[in-house]
Amino acid sequence: MPSVDLHEPLPYARVAVIGGGAWGSALALTAHRAGRHTSLWVREADAVAEIASTRRNPFLPDHPLARDLRVTGALSDALDGAGMAILVIPSQHLRAVAARVEALLPEGVPVVVCAKGVEADTGALMTQVIAEEMPGRPQAVLSGPSFAAEVAENQPTAVTIAAPAGPGLFSGDHLAARVAVTLASETFRPYLSDDPVGVEVSGAVKNVLAVASGIIAGRGMGSNPRAALLARGLAEISRLSVALGGRAETVLGLSGAGDVMLTCSSEQSRNFSFGKALGEGHAPAKGRAVVEGVANARSVLALAQRLGVPMPICEAVDRIVHHGLPIDRAIAALLTGPLRAEPRALEHRASIAHPAIAVPRAERVFA
Structure with missing residues (x-):
C-alpha cells in the first residue's frame, strides 16, 4: 500500500x-x-x-x-x-x-x-x-x-x-x-x-422534517407519531442522498440522525416552532430569523421529484405550507399510503394497497 x-x-x-x-x-x-x-x-x-x-x-x-x-x-x-x-x-x-x-x-x-x-x-x-x-x-x-x-x-x-x-x-x-x-x-x-453530499442532504431535509414534527406537537399528538416521523424522515434523507451520490450510512451520524433528533424535538428550532404554530392553527410569528424549512420544503421536493425519489413527508409539508392542504388531510394521506417494506433495500419489493384507503377522509393526495 x-x-x-x-x-x-x-x-x-x-x-x-x-x-x-x-x-x-x-x-x-x-x-x-x-x-x-x-x-x-x-x-x-x-x-x-x-x-x-x-x-x-x-x-x-x-x-x-x-x-x-x-x-x-x-x-x-x-x-x-x-x-x-x-x-x-x-x-x-x-x-x-x-x-x-x-x-x-x-x-x-x-x-x-x-x-x-x-x-x-x-x-x-x-x-x-x-x-x-x-x-x-x-x-x-x-x-x-x-x-x-x-x-x-x-x-x-x-x-x-x-x-x-x-x-x-x-x-x-x-x-x-x-x-x-x-x-x-x-x-x-x-x-x-x-461525504459532503450526505452531510448536505441531511442538513437540508432535517429542516423540513422539523416543520412536520412541530405540526405533530401543535396537534397535541404523542410520542408514537413523532417516532414514526423521525424514522421515516431519515429514510427519506437516505434515499435522496444515495440518489445524489452520497452514502446511506451518513444519515446515522451527527449530521443526519443527530441533527434530526435535535431540530425535531425543541422549540429552540425555528422550524419546529413554525410547524407547532401551524399545528395549533395559528399564523406563525414573523421575525428576522429565516425559517429554512419553509423554503426548502419546496426546493427539496422539486429536486426529489426530478430524480424520481419518493419523499412523502417532505411533500406533505410542501402541500401544507405552500398549497394550503389541510393538516388533518395530509396526516391521513401519510398514514394510508401503500404498505411497504423496510429497510431501504426491500422497499421496492412490497406495495400493498392500504385497506383504509376507501375511507373518504383518507383520500390519497400525494405519492
Whole structure:
C-alpha cells in the first residue's frame, strides 16, 4: 500500500465568519475560543451598531461577543488576511454572497459552507452553488446538532465537517482535518467525513422534517407519531442522498440522525416552532430569523421529484405550507399510503394497497 502522510494538520490562524445571525455569531465565538483571530461580517447596519456599543448581537442577545472578536459591516474588512472563510448565509441567499466573497478572497483560501438547503431556482446543493460561483475554491461542509445559543454558552457540542476524499485522507493536508483543528476546543468537537453530499442532504431535509414534527406537537399528538416521523424522515434523507451520490450510512451520524433528533424535538428550532404554530392553527410569528424549512420544503421536493425519489413527508409539508392542504388531510394521506417494506433495500419489493384507503377522509393526495 502507498504510504500516507499522517503529519498533524495545522489550524488556520485567521478565520472570517460571513453571516452575523445567531449561528454565525456562535461559530465566531467558537473560533475565538479556539484561539483564532476571528472577524465576523454582519450585513445589517443596525446590528453592527448595536454590537459596537453593547457587544451584544440582536440575533443572539444573551451572549456578548469578546472585545477582540472583530465585527464589521464591510465584507472586505472581514475577509482581510483570512486563512479560512466560514459562510453562514441562508441557503436562498448564498449564491449572491458567495459571488461577493469570491471577488475579495485570495485564490486557494478555503470556504466552509454552513448553509443548509437546496437552492429554489436551480435545485443545487450549497456546495454546487459554491462550485459555480467560486470555481476551484477548496470547500468543506459543517453541519450537525448544534443550537446556536447552546454553542454560544459553551455547552458540549459535536458536529461533522465533510470535505471530498483525496490523497492523504484526513491527514495534515486534508481540508476537513484542518478545519476541525481550527475550531476544536474542550467543548466543541468536530468529527470528519468525506461525504459532503450526505452531510448536505441531511442538513437540508432535517429542516423540513422539523416543520412536520412541530405540526405533530401543535396537534397535541404523542410520542408514537413523532417516532414514526423521525424514522421515516431519515429514510427519506437516505434515499435522496444515495440518489445524489452520497452514502446511506451518513444519515446515522451527527449530521443526519443527530441533527434530526435535535431540530425535531425543541422549540429552540425555528422550524419546529413554525410547524407547532401551524399545528395549533395559528399564523406563525414573523421575525428576522429565516425559517429554512419553509423554503426548502419546496426546493427539496422539486429536486426529489426530478430524480424520481419518493419523499412523502417532505411533500406533505410542501402541500401544507405552500398549497394550503389541510393538516388533518395530509396526516391521513401519510398514514394510508401503500404498505411497504423496510429497510431501504426491500422497499421496492412490497406495495400493498392500504385497506383504509376507501375511507373518504383518507383520500390519497400525494405519492
